Amino acid sequence: MKFNTGLTAGLLILGLVCTRHALAEQTILNVSYDPTRELYEEYNREFIRHWQEKTGEKITVRQSHGGSGKQARAVIDGIPADVVTLALAHDIDAISKQSGLIPADWQQHLPNNSSPYLSTIVLLVRKDNPKGIRDWDDLIKPGVAVITPNPKTSGGARWNYLAAWGFALKKYEGDEAKAQAFLTRLYRNVPILDSGARGSTINFIQRGIGDVLISWENEAFLALREYGQEKFEIIIPSISILAEPPVTIVDKNADKHGVRNIARAYLEHLYSKAGQEIAVRNFYRPSDPEIARKYAHQFPTVNLFTVNEVAGNWQLAQHIHFSDGGLFDKIYEYQ
Amino acid sequence: MSNHKYHSGKHHSGKRHSVLPGFNLALGFTLLYLSLIVLIPLSAAFIHTAQLTWPEFWNTVTAPRVVASYRLTFGASLAAATVNAWFGLLVAWVLVRYPFPGKRLVDALIDLPFALPTSVAGITLTAIYAGNGWLGQYLEPLGIRVAFTPAGVFVALTFIGLPFVVRTVQPVLEDIEKELEEAAAMLGATRWQTFRYIIFPAVLPALTTGFALAFARAIGEYGSVIFIAGNIPMVSEITPLLIITKLEQYDYAGATAIAVVMLVISFILLLIINLLQWQVRRRSTKA
Numbered sequence: 001m002k003f004n005t006g007l008t009a010g011l012l013i014l015g016l017v018c019t020r021h022a023l024a025e026q027t028i029l030n031v032s033y034d035p036t037r038e039l040y041e042e043y044n045r046e047f048i049r050h051w052q053e054k055t056g057e058k059i060t061v062r063q064s065h066g067g068s069g070k071q072a073r074a075v076i077d078g079i080p081a082d083v084v085t086l087a088l089a090h091d092i093d094a095i096s097k098q099s100g101l102i103p104a105d106w107q108q109h110l111p112n113n114s115s116p117y118l119s120t121i122v123l124l125v126r127k128d129n130p131k132g133i134r135d136w137d138d139l140i141k142p143g144v145a146v147i148t149p150n151p152k153t154s155g156g157a158r159w160n161y162l163a164a165w166g167f168a169l170k171k172y173e174g175d176e177a178k179a180q181a182f183l184t185r186l187y188r189n190v191p192i193l194d195s196g197a198r199g200s201t202i203n204f205i206q207r208g209i210g211d212v213l214i215s216w217e218n219e220a221f222l223a224l225r226e227y228g229q230e231k232f233e234i235i236i237p238s239i240s241i242l243a244e245p246p247v248t249i250v251d252k253n254a255d256k257h258g259v260r261n262i263a264r265a266y267l268e269h270l271y272s273k274a275g276q277e278i279a280v281r282n283f284y285r286p287s288d289p290e291i292a293r294k295y296a297h298q299f300p301t302v303n304l305f306t307v308n309e310v311a312g313n314w315q316l317a318q319h320i321h322f323s324d325g326g327l328f329d330k331i332y333e334y335q
Numbered sequence: 336m337s338n339h340k341y342h343s344g345k346h347h348s349g350k351r352h353s354v355l356p357g358f359n360l361a362l363g364f365t366l367l368y369l370s371l372i373v374l375i376p377l378s379a380a381f382i383h384t385a386q387l388t389w390p391e392f393w394n395t396v397t398a399p400r401v402v403a404s405y406r407l408t409f410g411a412s413l414a415a416a417t418v419n420a421w422f423g424l425l426v427a428w429v430l431v432r433y434p435f436p437g438k439r440l441v442d443a444l445i446d447l448p449f450a451l452p453t454s455v456a457g458i459t460l461t462a463i464y465a466g467n468g469w470l471g472q473y474l475e476p477l478g479i480r481v482a483f484t485p486a487g488v489f490v491a492l493t494f495i496g497l498p499f500v501v502r503t504v505q506p507v508l509e510d511i512e513k514e515l516e517e518a519a520a521m522l523g524a525t526r527w528q529t530f531r532y533i534i535f536p537a538v539l540p541a542l543t544t545g546f547a548l549a550f551a552r553a554i555g556e557y558g559s560v561i562f563i564a565g566n567i568p569m570v571s572e573i574t575p576l577l578i579i580t581k582l583e584q585y586d587y588a589g590a591t592a593i594a595v596v597m598l599v600i601s602f603i604l605l606l607i608i609n610l611l612q613w614q615v616r617r618r619s620t621k622a
Contacts, residue, residue, distance in 0.1 A: 069583040076585070094585050150566065153583045192483045192565040195579070208467040209483070324398070324586065332568035333399050 027060040028259050028266060031081035033068040033155055033245070034198040035219045039117075039282040040085070046278055047269055051262065059262060067196035068155030075101070075250065082254040082263045085247040087155025089113075090314040092248055101252040115244035116270035117284035120302055121163040123235040124204065124213040124220045131211045135237045136167040139212060140185040147203055147210035149194040151322050155245075156197035158322060160214040163241040165321070166310040170239060184331045205232070216243070217299075221283035234300075242304040377598065383591040395592045400568050401577060407485055408574040409600070412553035415492035420546045423500025424538070430501070431508040449498050453558030460491055461563045483565030488573060491559040496549030503545035507538050540616045547608040554601050 032040055044061040051059055064071065064079065068087035075081045076099045086092055089107060096102040107114045125133050131144050139146050149157040164186055168179035192209065194200045197219060204213040205227055212235075215223070220234050247267050254263040269275050276286040285299055286292050311317035321327045384392065395401070430442055448456065464471045464482040471482060481487050511534060519529045557575040565571040574597055581590035 067583065073583055073585065098585055150580070152580050191567070193567055195561070195566070195576075195583075207461070207465040207482075209465065322584075324395075324581075324584070324589070329400065329568070 025058050025060050026259055026262055027062060028082040028254075028257075028262050029062045029064065029080060030083050030085060030266070031064045031071050031075055031079060032085040033071060033087040034065055034196045035156070035201075035216055035222070036085060036245075036282075037063075037065050038222065039218075039279065039284065042282065043270070043275065043278050046274055047266055050269060050274070051265065054265075061266070067149075067153050069153050070195070075099070080253050080257065081250045082257060082259055083247065083249055083267055085245065087243075087245050088158060088314060089244070089246050090158075090318050091155060092246055093314065095250070101250050102248060103251060106248045107246060109248065110267060111271060112287045113244055114246040114248055116247060116267070116275065116287055117245065117279040118287055119243045119245065119284055120217045120240045120304060121159050121237075121243065122215060122217045122220050122240065122302075123237060124215050124223060125211065125233050125235055127231050127233060129233055129235065133212050133235055135235075136164055136186075137171075139164070139189060139214075140182060141189075144189055144212065145191050145210040146186060146189045146212055146214065147192065147200050148190055148214040149197050149200045151328055153195040154197055154200075156216050156219075157193075157200075158317070159216070159241055159243045161321065161328065162307060162310060162317060163214075163237075166241055166305050167237065167239055169310055180327055180330075183327070187328075187331045217285070218283035236300045236302055239303040239305060241310070242306050244306075380591045380594050380598065383588060384595050386588040387592055391588075392592050395589045396596045400572070401574070401593060403569045404572050404574040404577050405596075405600075407488060407571065408554060408597075411485065411488045411492055411573075412550055412556075415489055415496050415553050416546050416550035418493055419496045419500045419549045420542060423497060423545060423549075424504055424542060426497075427501045427504040427508055431505060445498050445501050447498075448495050453495060453556065454562065456494055457491060457559035457562030460487070460494060460559065464490065464563065482563050483571065485564075485571050487563035487565065488560050488571060491563050492553040492556060495556055495559055496553050499548040499552065500542065500545030503541045503548065504538050507541040508534075511537055540612055543608060543612040543615065547605060547612070550608070551601060551605060554597070 030040060030044075040061075040063050044063065048059055048061060051057060064074075064081075066074070068091045071084070072086060072091035072095050075084060075095050084092060084095065084102075092102065092106060093104075096104050096106060110116070123133060123139075125131070131141075132138065133144065138144065148160045151157040151161045161183070164183060165179060168182035169176070172178035172182070192200075192203055194203060197216060200213060201215065201219055201223060203209045205223055213220070217234075220232075224232055224234065247270065249260065249263045249267065251260070254260040270279070271288065273288070273291065276288045276291040280286055280291065280295050280298065286295065307314060307317060311320065319326065387395065426445065430438065430445075461468075461482050463469050464474070464487060466472065466475045466480075466482070468482070474481060479486075481490055515533055516529055519533050524532070555575065557573075557579070560573050561576055564573060564576070566576060574593060578590045578593050578597075581587075581593065
């Protein structure tokens with residue numbers, strides 16, 4: 001009992017000290033998606049230094065990560081996010097529509113459709129590519145196990161799906177029925193659907209499941225860096241999708257916390273040379289043309305198409321492919 | 336548990352006014368507490384569902400993918416609870432009846448599935464049963480795949496349900512009077528007859544309680560299952576995952592509709608189990 005009282009008092013004091021600490025400093029919360037952990041850890045250090053240099057204020061940046069859809073829902077449900085940096089525009093649209101915390105025209109507020117960094121979808125295979133995977137076609141071959149998360153819950157998985165969809169549309173010259181059959185065969189080869197991209201990466205890399213991982217380019221490079229080039233290879237498909245992960249201020253939260261100027265600077269600094277360099281170091285493609293030229297050799301040239309080219313826009317893509325009863329559900333319901 | 340028998344004996348003597356004071360206050364507190372902790376949150380689920388029209392509700396809760404998930408959730412939970420009922424009884428028997436070195440340690444191990452965060456259980460089981468895991472590497476060549484199949488769901492639910500049966504049966508077994516068994520033996524009962532007619536009826540109410548608890552726990556289990564299930568629609572997707580999936584598509588009404596169905600089915604099943612148990616108990620106290 002004595003121990004318990006001591007412990008409680010200790011925790012209380014610790015709690016008080018922590019809160020005091022937080023009160024003394026301005027804090028912003030960045031709610032982000034799965035594979036940006038490493039990116040924002042590095043970027044937050046840079047921004048805190050930059051902000052102190054500029055204003056003399058010491059600030060704290062907290063970050064939260066998870067599947068993009070899950071994170072958007074958390075914001076709608078009341079996580080006090082000051083900025084969101086998610087995997088796709090549709091999730092921020094959802095926050096705007098469901099909660100009114102963000103104005104509907106948020107995407108016009110920052111340059112480049114509010115996407116400071118870009119990425120694409122590539123294929124990660126085991127060393128020496130034992131199944132001979134070269135392109136999207138090879139994923140529908142019998143006996144190839146494909147790892148990708150569930151597009152209903154994962155933003156990355158939606159990019160994966162649409163990348164394959166874009167390939168199929170091109171291959172079958174716009175015949176949507178054939179493209180749908182292609183995707184059906186592809187998802188038949190998927191043994192596990194994780195709820196987020198990081199879960200799929202772990203299953204592929206650590207549990208040794210599957211022959212190919214459909215992955216964010218940055219996640220694939222990160223896997224090579226963390227687990228070694230002797231174990232995995234990146235395969236660049238003939239065409240893929242241009243992924244534009246967007247960022248924005250959660251206006252009403254930021255105003256309520258009195259941190260709008262910090263939140264705005266936090267996002268704008270992502271577009272600066274320093275921010276772009278950090279994006280590159282974490283394997284995101286920079287949006288700044290000058291930095292892009294400087295690091296062109298690091299990023300393989302891929303023929304990229306956009307969401308709008310293959311699905312109209314995100315609203316339509318969501319409605320046709322991922323809503324309940326949409327094309328993705330049909331893949332599983334009519335076997 | 337033997338105390339319980341005396342209580343239930345008293346209930347049968349009718350609605351006589353209780354000599355124990357404080358009934359009104361205690362009942363009032365019970366109702367308030369139950370309302371705050373259980374009823375109000377659950378009624379929110381029903382109210383949320385009211386956003387849907389009847390046809391919408393019906394379409395949501397009978398979509399093929401949802402029905403497939405009920406089958407997996409309730410089927411695997413039932414199977415896991417049944418296995419736990421038999422093996423839990425065996426474990427309790429061994430712990431109560433035989434002295435052996437390390438007994439305290441084994442006894443403490445039983446509670447681990449209670450204490451462990453369920454996600455830890457899920458990750459551990461997945462690591463063991465995956466194709467490159469300790470057990471998986473031997474099972475997979477035999478054509479037995481556990482991780483990422485419905486079998487994995489069953490394994491996880493069995494794991495988390497184990498303590499319920501052991502912990503409910505154990506005290507009852509401990510309380511059974513030796514004299515009963517001695518009397519049975521003296522009257523010429525075989526060992527099997529003693530177990531079948533003396534011991535088993537005595538532990539049966541506790542066993543059904545344990546079974547019901549393990550079953551109920553398994554239906555609601557999320558954390559450990561999602562890691563090992565594979566989560567393929569129509570095959571290895573459990574109902575709680577579907578609820579989360581709906582939420583993540585901002586379909587709050589749809590998610591609560593499925594939740595309400597789960598709630599109603601679970602409640603009916605638990606009610607049936609409780610009624611059965613009540614009957615068993617009444618018979619055993621009359622005898």
